[in-house]
Amino acid sequence: MDKYNFKRPKLDIPKSTFQKVFDGFTLIVFTAGIVHLIAVWGQLPDQVPAHYNAAGEVNRWGSKWELILLPIIAAILAIFMTFLEKHPEWHNYMNLNENNIEFQYKNSVLLLNVIKNECVLLFVFIDYNIVQVALGKAESIGILFLPITLTVMFGSIIFFVVRSIRHK
Template sequence: MKKHGWSYLLIALSVLIGVVAYPYLPDQMPMHWNINGEVDEYWNKQYAVFFPPLLMIVLMALFIYMPRIDPKKENYKKFSSSYLIFITIMNAFFLLLQCVTIGYSLGLNIDISLAVNLGIGLLFIVLGNYLPRIKHNYFFGIRTPWTLANEKTWRKTHQLSGKLFVVAGLLLVAISFLPGVYKFTGMLVVILTTVLISTIASYVYFNRYKNVGNN
């Protein structure tokens, strides 16, 4: 439990923020924005306020449970610090989303698309720095049929993808300051391109290394 201390603190902070803000929030809160930055979906505040901490709790349970059922469970010990950092950063991201949503609902002049893009960009940069450290497993990382089938393919793919994710994160941060429709389109192009290149690379590496073992 102690090793997840920061994540538990972020979840507790999320609940506290929701409880404190709840009496001051409108009955209907914006929860989705279109590509032009306009609100196109509202939720009742009892759901909107406490959805982020609930999601954080569910994800925490999954992240804690996954290593226990993974056939490669012993490998998690080899990248445990990176795994914990990723969990913490994910919780921080959802806390950020909760805060900007509540702030917007309270009338603050917040550019939601800017905040979300910046958050995703920083998330990609952090993840990119830790991807090369992730060892072969079945639940966490770049999981394609080819990375799962061969440890050397896994390693090479994650080394490349780490660099790609950092570059993608920097691009997402830069794109955050573009006008609405360009921001949304740019984000999709960057993310899909990163995923596509990583997937293709895993196939290429697999065919290169499938007959040379996992060393």
Template sequence: MWKQNQPHVELEATFVERVFVFLSIGIYSVWVGWLALIWGDIPAEVPGHFGINGEVTRWGSKFEVLTLPIIAGALGAFMLWLRKHPEWHNFPVNITEENAPFYYRLSRMMLTMTSFVIVAAFASINWNIIQVANGVKSFLDAWFFPVFLVAVFAPILYFFYQMFRYQSKNKA
């Protein structure tokens, strides 16, 4: 549901928020620069899919290597842009002038952390794809996907917990 009546509150980015935005942009920039630098050395065929145990189950064109940076760049940029407009976010609680700064900061930090995790994970997957294409053993074992899911959903669950905790404390 689009909540147009949520208050607009100008908030400065916290130090932690700025650090994770910097890290996200930095990792992405280094990743894309690295890809451009080694493009000529990437084999014509690269792993296109890995099984649960890290074995390559499909090979594809080296141009598939560009898929992850495009997706991570689009998602990361969108989330970093959207964090600047927390009044547009959909909250599971009622937002007022009094509680908006708290909820907006939580929502912004959740987007910042999620963006960071996606960029960092996709960069590491991309690096692994190129390493395997060059004959190095894959590090994408059975542990990687569960760790990735926990890394993505832990901040979301934590921030929802904080939202509901704040709401229950302030009801009285």
């Protein structure tokens, strides 16, 4: 199969149970995050944490209206990535051939689903933590936030890339 001239077929890759459950869980957490933000809005000071340094400490304060940006960005990201999940023929592959195309499509769609949900959950967590710091219930996002986030995100990517390479 010539990798430059090959027109990848569009296969119907239905969502696995895991993907449906993960999407549902993320939607529930996302909705709860928005409900929480609405519930505490009146209690928030005008200035809330707007940025954290690598140690998890607040290094910029901004308007509480900036809190609205995180759910908006998360929703746009989720919609876009859900759209891309439906088109695995557009994704990049290293070892695609007639014998493994279905596996590679499923693997790529699952990777995209996991990263999408991790990102949305990350945005919800950050928004929630900003509220906690602004209300004086926490001092920072914590020093472990960055290493844990990077480990989870890159760990997921590495897992699926290795899985793809092993399934030539």
